[in-house]
Amino acid sequence: MTKTFEIAVISGDGIGPEITTATSKVLEILSDKYSFSFRFKEILAGDRALKETGHALPSNAIDEIKKCSCCLKAPIGETARYVVLPLRQELNLFANIRPAKTIPGIPSIHSGVDLVIVRENTEGLYKKIDDISKECAINVRMITKEATERIMTVACKMAKERRKKLTIVHKANVMISCVFFRNVCLEIAKNYSEIDINEIYVDNAAYQLVINPQQFDTLVTTNMFGDILSDEAAGVTGSLGILPSSNLGQDIAMFEPVHGAAFDIEGKGIANPTAILLSCSMMLDWLGEKYSISDAKQAAKDLENSILKIYEETNIRTPDLGGKNTTNDFIRELLSIF
Numbered sequence: 001m002t003k004t005f006e007i008a009v010i011s012g013d014g015i016g017p018e019i020t021t022a023t024s025k026v027l028e029i030l031s032d033k034y035s036f037s038f039r040f041k042e043i044l045a046g047d048r049a050l051k052e053t054g055h056a057l058p059s060n061a062i063d064e065i066k067k068c069s070c071c072l073k074a075p076i077g078e079t080a081r082y083v084v085l086p087l088r089q090e091l092n093l094f095a096n097i098r099p100a101k102t103i104p105g106i107p108s109i110h111s112g113v114d115l116v117i118v119r120e121n122t123e124g125l126y127k128k129i130d131d132i133s134k135e136c137a138i139n140v141r142m143i144t145k146e147a148t149e150r151i152m153t154v155a156c157k158m159a160k161e162r163r164k165k166l167t168i169v170h171k172a173n174v175m176i177s178c179v180f181f182r183n184v185c186l187e188i189a190k191n192y193s194e195i196d197i198n199e200i201y202v203d204n205a206a207y208q209l210v211i212n213p214q215q216f217d218t219l220v221t222t223n224m225f226g227d228i229l230s231d232e233a234a235g236v237t238g239s240l241g242i243l244p245s246s247n248l249g250q251d252i253a254m255f256e257p258v259h260g261a262a263f264d265i266e267g268k269g270i271a272n273p274t275a276i277l278l279s280c281s282m283m284l285d286w287l288g289e290k291y292s293i294s295d296a297k298q299a300a301k302d303l304e305n306s307i308l309k310i311y312e313e314t315n316i317r318t319p320d321l322g323g324k325n326t327t328n329d330f331i332r333e334l335l336s337i338f
């Protein structure tokens with residue numbers, strides 16, 4: 001029997017709706033080729049939701065997403081933090097996986113980079129334990145054993161499947177919460193003797209990412225460090241417009257491009273759909289794993305390889321990469337490759 005994946009879709013703001021429309025077309029066509037299908041459930045969230053309902057994340061959104069297999073989220077505009085952060089925290093999407101890989105055919109300051117940042121996604125400086133007065137403001141950086149153990153476990157499992165090299169990124173020379181993070185990580189590391197595990201201060205990690213990013217395979221770090229380093233990794237591998245990500249929880253996940261709503265090009269039909277499509281590839285892989293459907297894992301590879309082929313073998317480029325092509329040109333080419 002054909003498996004139907006229920007996907008909660010947040011089409012977001014700015015270029016969000018146009019790249020989401022393009023993406024659902026691709027997913028429909030891809031599902032014709034394989035033995036699964038999709039049912040999309042639109043979830044209103046973001047700037048448009050605020051305007052129409054008075055809430056950036058309407059109260060039923062979380063429950064609606066929980067009823068689905070997973071969520072595909074396009075970028076949100078001004079209200080991003082009121083949507084993304086509650087989604088991550090309330091759905092307990094504790095692992096933010098941000099691969100940064102150079103793509104042959106896309107100019108970048110380095111070649112041959114293939115790394116993944118495993119970012120803790122629920123606490124640290126994002127925990128919202130804060131206070132403000134006229135004279136002072138504080139954010140408490142909370143790091144728990146539970147969250148650190150589970151993010152390190154995810155990172156170790158990923159590193160094991162990759163090049164077996166894992167770097168713990170922290171600032172243990174200054175912050176006691178980082179000493180704690182490092183120690184809990186090293187405790188988990190004892191179960192993974194086959195992985196080469198090292199550690200680095202975050203400032204040095206930022207420097208090394210610029211001068212020698214090829215040395216890294218899997219990096220594990222806390223929430224804010226992961227946020228900053230993943231934008232940097234995008235800059236090093238080419239463009240924020242191509243970076244996908246997943247937010248993984250126990251039994252649910254959310255997939256989203258790392259880039260923002262890009263209001264300056266909204267409605268012009270020239271947005272680069274690469275990041276959201278690569279996020280869909282991660283989604284298909286996750287769905288394949290979750291429901292033991294090898295066809296979905298195959299489709300994930302098919303989608304990724306077809307995108308890479310466009311960059312390697314054609315000159316089709318949207319303006320963010322210096323080209324003159326439209327979103328539809330890119331999609332048309334992609335569909336012709338399938």
Ligand code: IPM
Nearest residue numbers: 080081082084085227230258
């Ligand atoms: C990201 C974004 C978010 C974050 C913002 C929009 C809340 O920058 O996904 O990296 O800080 O995590």
Ligand code: MN
Nearest residue numbers: 227228230231
């Ligand atoms: Mn960010």
